[in-house]
Amino acid sequence: MSSRPARRHYRKLDLPVWQVRRYLEPGPIVLVTSALGGARNIMTMGWHTVMEFTPSLVGCMIASGNHSFELIRRSRQCVINLPTTALVDEVVGIGNTSGAEIDKFAKFALTAERAERVTAPLIRECYANFECKLADGTLIDKYNFFIFEVVKAHVASSPRYPETLHYTGDGAFMVAGKIISRRAQFRPELLSQ
Amino acid sequence: MSSRPARRHYRKLDLPVWQVRRYLEPGPIVLVTSALGGARNIMTMGWHTVMEFTPSLVGCMIASGNHSFELIRRSRQCVINLPTTALVDEVVGIGNTSGAEIDKFAKFALTAERAERVTAPLIRECYANFECKLADGTLIDKYNFFIFEVVKAHVASSPRYPETLHYTGDGAFMVAGKIISRRAQFRPELLSQ
Numbered sequence: 001m002s003s004r005p006a007r008r009h010y011r012k013l014d015l016p017v018w019q020v021r022r023y024l025e026p027g028p029i030v031l032v033t034s035a036l037g038g039a040r041n042i043m044t045m046g047w048h049t050v051m052e053f054t055p056s057l058v059g060c061m062i063a064s065g066n067h068s069f070e071l072i073r074r075s076r077q078c079v080i081n082l083p084t085t086a087l088v089d090e091v092v093g094i095g096n097t098s099g100a101e102i103d104k105f106a107k108f109a110l111t112a113e114r115a116e117r118v119t120a121p122l123i124r125e126c127y128a129n130f131e132c133k134l135a136d137g138t139l140i141d142k143y144n145f146f147i148f149e150v151v152k153a154h155v156a157s158s159p160r161y162p163e164t165l166h167y168t169g170d171g172a173f174m175v176a177g178k179i180i181s182r183r184a185q186f187r188p189e190l191l192s193q
Numbered sequence: 194m195s196s197r198p199a200r201r202h203y204r205k206l207d208l209p210v211w212q213v214r215r216y217l218e219p220g221p222i223v224l225v226t227s228a229l230g231g232a233r234n235i236m237t238m239g240w241h242t243v244m245e246f247t248p249s250l251v252g253c254m255i256a257s258g259n260h261s262f263e264l265i266r267r268s269r270q271c272v273i274n275l276p277t278t279a280l281v282d283e284v285v286g287i288g289n290t291s292g293a294e295i296d297k298f299a300k301f302a303l304t305a306e307r308a309e310r311v312t313a314p315l316i317r318e319c320y321a322n323f324e325c326k327l328a329d330g331t332l333i334d335k336y337n338f339f340i341f342e343v344v345k346a347h348v349a350s351s352p353r354y355p356e357t358l359h360y361t362g363d364g365a366f367m368v369a370g371k372i373i374s375r376r377a378q379f380r381p382e383l384l385s386q
Binding site: 023191 | 197205214218219239241242243244245250252282285286289332336340357358359360364365367368369370371373376377378383386
């Protein structure tokens, strides 16, 4: 498939931060933005997991070779931005270039918007933006593993289920979007989570 | 959607363990099997992340309220089994019942097969089975976070891309299966990973 959907301008609403699992648990590739002093950057990230509802914790692997690593480690903040299939070429381009050499916002024509709780910018063209502060850095030295708390979540009001990209390695993404609901088969106490 | 594909009997091949990211990075719901003494169990898990290629590390959140928690913590082993959409009802059923009360292999008509490197059983009806040993338990007490090393990987020889389930909460799964390849746009050194 070489075509892709058109970019959209989303209208976003606040989402209670304990609900970010709705978008991160399915395992999409995400774009992580960071800022420190006058520098800013964007990186792709596929290795992450939800760790808790409240506080809203997300564990992220950020390889130390990335230009973003020091920006995030020293600022203790980032934004996790959720791209859809409309941004597949930007996702690939961002993963194949270094912020040490280019301004990726300019290069990929993405719009930096001011966040509310962190200095790192939001990417306007993404479906959702999760503002994060470092909650636990004890595994950074050993594994490059950062545990962030999501402190503010902005999510597009439609569509309900975005078509997201799930990286398999070797240049290929799985696309998720079709939904199977089994709500009626769940114990009620599991549905509030 | 209420129908589902038929169960399959897969022929499986060994996969080099550093390649398990191909199946886990996209973020599917998985079935985790465990065994201790005469007990065995199956649980669903949606909160996990790849952490390293070599050794092949996977970080997993296993809530302490699960019957599987003690089986895994004490045996220091598990198997991560990858179900496809053909098993959606088994996935839901396994997540909505407790191994303290029933034998889930019997209840859901799943076949336990002997693993090579661990005592926990493989689920034959799953597309892939990753045998795991605990590599780092230092975050179990604080976060219920287990870092496993995949020591043996069995993967179906076809189809190349299985149709997997990605949980969003609230009883709904996203389905991933369609592929977008951007291989030609990647820097060569990133494709070997």
